[in-house]
Amino acid sequence: MAVLEMPELTALAPPMILALTALVLFTYDSINPRSTNRPVIAGVAAVGSLASLAVAVWFILAGVGTPVAEGGNGVFDLFEGQLIVDQMALFFMIIVGVVTALVSIASYDYLRDHAYQAEYYSLVLLAATGMSTMAASNSLVTIFISLELASLPSFALVAILKSNRGSVEAGLKYFLIGALSSAIFVYGISLVYGATGHMQLDAIADNLGAAEEMNGLLGIGVLMLIGGFAYKTASVPFHFWAPEAYEGAPAPIAAFLSSASKAAGFVIAFRVFTTAFPLDVMQTLGIDWSLVFIVLAIVTMTVGNFAAATQNNVKRMLAYSSVGHAGYALIGLAGLTVDGGELVLGAAMMHLLVYGFMNTGAFLFVALAEYWGVGRTFEDYNGLSKQAPIACVALAVFMFSLAGIPPFGGFWSKYFLFTGALEAASANPWLLAVAAALVINSALSLYYYSRLVKAVWIEDPVLERESLSQPTGLYAAIVVAAVMTVLILPGFGPVADAAIGAAGAIIP
C-alpha cells in the first residue's frame, strides 16, 4: 500500500465534498431561484456524491486509516480527537456515498413535476454530510452535532411533498419522535459527562474508573444513549416511526433514510460502545450493555419480521423489513465479548454495506412503481414483469438477497453474522439464541419477500396496463444496485478483509 503524503484535514474530504456540493446547489438556487433545470441540479448532486464515494474508496485502498504498523497511513486524528478518520469511518463513508449517489440519480425522474429541485438535492446532500461526519465522530459532542445535521434535513425531506397529506403527516411524526429521542440522547450525554467528566470517547474510557461511585448514573446514561441509537437505526423500542415515515415520504427519501441513515446510526453505536465503554471495564462496573443488545437484537428482528409478514402495502412491508435488518446488524454489538469479536462486528458492517445496495434498490423499485402510478399494495404490483422485465429481475435480486438466499450478497453477510454469533457463543451462551433467532427469522422472511417476487412475476395483473415508460435515472440506479448486489458475492474477499480489519482496529 502506498503511503499518502497529505495534510490532516484532507482526510475529511468525503464529508467535505458532500457539504461543498450542497453549498454549490444553494448558490445556484439563490442565483436562479425556482429553477427546474433538472439535468444540472441532479447532475451536480450525483457528481458530488460520486466524488465523495470515489475519494473514500481511494483513501481506503491507499491505506488511509490503516495503522502504520500494517503499512498504512495511520489513523487521522483531527481537532484533538473530536473527529477521527480510521478504516471504519471510511467504510461507512463509502456506504453513505453509495446510497446518496443512487438516490440522487434515481430522484432525477421521481421529481419530474416537482417545484423545489435545488432545495431537495441540497437537503439530501446536507443530510449525507451529517451521516458521513457521524462516521468520523469521536466525541459525544461531534456525534450529537452531526446527528442533528443528518436529522434536520431528513425531517424536511420526508415532508417535502407539501400538498400530499401523507407526506406531511409522516414528516410531523418523524419530527416529533426525532425531537423526543434527541432529548433523551442529550440527557444521556449529560449523565455520562456527569459520571466521567469527559465528552471525548477515549477520555471517557480512561476515566471510567472514576465513575465507580456513580455507576448508577452512568448506567442510566448508557441506557439513554442506547435509546438514541435505537431511534436512529429504527430498532425496538424506537422503531415505530419507521413505517409511518417511510410510507409517507417520497420513496427515494425512504430509501435514503432506511439505508444510509440506519448505517450512520450504527457507526456511532459501534464506535461509542467499543471505544468509550469497553466491555471488560463496564462489566466490572456492573453495566453489561451486551446483554441489552442481545435482547434488542432478538426482539428487533422478530418484531420486524412478523410485522412485515402481515403487511399489504409494499412500502410498509419494506419498512418493517428494514426494522428486521436493524435487528440483524445489532448482532454486531450483541456478539462483542471480552475476548474480542472483530468477526461479528465486521460482519455487521458488511451487512450494512450489502444492505445499502439491496435495500436502496428495493425502495427505488417502489419509487419506480410510484412514478408509474401503479398503486401501493401487492395486488397492484401483479404482473409488472410483463411490462418491465429488467426492473423486475432487479427486484427479484433484491428480495432474494434480503432473504439471504445464495447467490446474492445478502447470503454472505448473513452467514458471516451467523458464524460470528456462533464464535462468540463460546464466551456467552446467550449468543446461541441470537444465532438461532437469525436463522429462524431469515427462513420466515422468505415468506413475505417471495410474495413480492410472486406478485410481479407469477400473478396476472388485476387490471390491464398500458405499456410502462422506462425512466433513465431510476432504471440506471436500480440496475446498478442489482448488479452490485450480485457482484459483491464474488468480490466479497476485499470487502470482508476491509470490514474485519476495521472492526479489529477499534476493538480494544
Added chain:
Amino acid sequence: MMIEALIAVALVGALVTFVAPNRIAGKLAFVISLVPVAISLWMFAVFDGSGNALLDGTLAFESQMEWIQLGDYAITWFVGIDGISLPLVVLTTILVSLAIMSSWTPIDMRESQFYGLVLFIEANLIGVFVALDFFLWFIFWEAVLIPMYLLIGIWGGPRRKYAAIKFFVYTNVASLVMFGSFIALVFALGDGVSSFALPEITAAMLNGGPESFAGIGSGTLTSLVFVAMFLGFAVKVPVVPFHTWLPDAHVEAPTPASVLLAGVLLKMGTYALLRFNFTMFPDQVSQFVVPIAAIAVISVIYGAMLALAQTDLKRIVAYSSVSSMGYVILGLVAYTQFGIGGATFQMVSHGLISGLMFMAVGVIYNATHTRMVTDMSGMADKMPIAVGVLIAGAFGYMGLPLMSGFAAEYFIFFGAFGSEASTYMPLFTGLAMFGIVIVAGYLLFAMQRTLFGPFRLETDYEIRRAPLHDIAPMFVLLGLIIALGVAPELIFEMITDAVDPIVDLAEFGGDA
C-alpha cells in the same frame, strides 16, 4: 479453465437470451446451448482423471483459487471433475439442449425470459456437479431453486402457483436443515480443517471425525449430522415420505422444465447423497443401513403403486421417478462396486429415459391438449412416430435388455444382492425387484389404453403429426439410451474408477 468456460458460456448465454427479442430467443438459446455440449463432449473425450474427487483422486480440469478468508476457514473457488461428475455434466448439457428444442412448440409467451432462465439453470446445475468447495457447491445448489420456481410459476399448468411455492418451500427448508448441520459439523471438526474444501473435510471425517460440539458428544453429533443431511437430500431426491412436492411440480411444470426436473434436478439429490453421506460417513452408513434400505424399498414399491393409480400420463411418469430413485438409494446403501456404480449409472440412465418420456407425453399433449388416459385411445394411428418413441422409452423404463435401464437395474440388483452391508440386503433386493413388475404393469396398461385400439378423442381440429423439432430430441435421447444399454462401459468404467475408493472405505469389504 474449461469448467469456468462451460459455466460462463451458459451464464452469458442466459443474459444474452434474456434481452433478445422473443421471436428468435428459442433458436438463439439452442445455438448457445450447443457450445456447452461441445465443451462437455470434448471433456469426455480427453478426460484423464482417476479415483474419487474427495478421496485423493486425480481431478481433471481442476482449478482452485482463494475467495474469502473467514476467521479460521478459507472459502475457495474449487472445481474439478472425476468419473462420477463427468457423466452427469454431459447429461446436463445434452438434456438442456434437447429440452430447449422441445420447448419451441409449447412455449408461446415471454420466450426470451423462459430460455434465459433455462440457460441460467444449466450454469448452476453444472456448478453443482463440479464444485468441490462446500460454499461454492451450496451457492450453485440454492441458485437452481429460483429459476425453477419461476419456470413452474410462470409457464406452468393451471395449479402452477401452488406447485411452484410447494416446490420452493420443500426444497428450501430441506437445504437449510442440511446447510446448518453441515456447518455445525465443520466447526466441530475444529483444527482438523482450515477450509471448506470437500476433500479436506472428507479426510478429516475419515481420520477421527468431529470433537464434541456445544455439549453434544462426538458420536452422537456425527450421527445427528448424518441423519439431518440424509433428510435434507431425501427431499430433493425424493424418497417416500418426502415425495409429495414432486408430482405437483412435475405435472404443473411446462414440458421442458419437467424434463430438467426429472432428468437432472432429482440427480442433484442422489449425487449429493453419494458425495456427502456415502463418502464422508461410511460408519454411519453401516449403522443406518437397514432403515435406509427400507426407505429405498418403500420408495420403489409405493412409488410404483402410486403410478399405477394415476390416470394422468404426466403423473404416471412423475410417480415412476420416485420408484426409480428408490433403486438409486438401494444401490448406494449396498456399498459395493456394482451397487454404488450402478446407482450412478442409473442417475444418468433415468435422466435420459425420464427426459424422453416427459418429452413424448408433452408432444402428445401439444396435439391433443389432454393427458388423461381416459380421454383418448388409438393415438398410434394419428402420431405414429411420437407414439413409437414413447413406447421405446417405456420399454427402457421397464428394463428391456440392450437399453440403459436394464444395465442400470441389473448393476444395482447385482450389487445389492451380494452386499454384506446387512444380512437383510438380499431380502430388500428381492422385494425391490417386484417394483419392475409393477412398472411394467402400469406402463403397459396406460399405453394399451391410450395408444392402441380404435382412435377416439373429441377435438374440433385435425390432429397432425408432430413437427420434426419435437421428434428429433427424442430420437437423440433414444439413441443415447440404446448406446448406453449396448455398451454401458462407455461411462461405467470411469464411474467404477471413482466409486472403488468409496467402496474401500467400508469395513465389510466390497467384493461383489
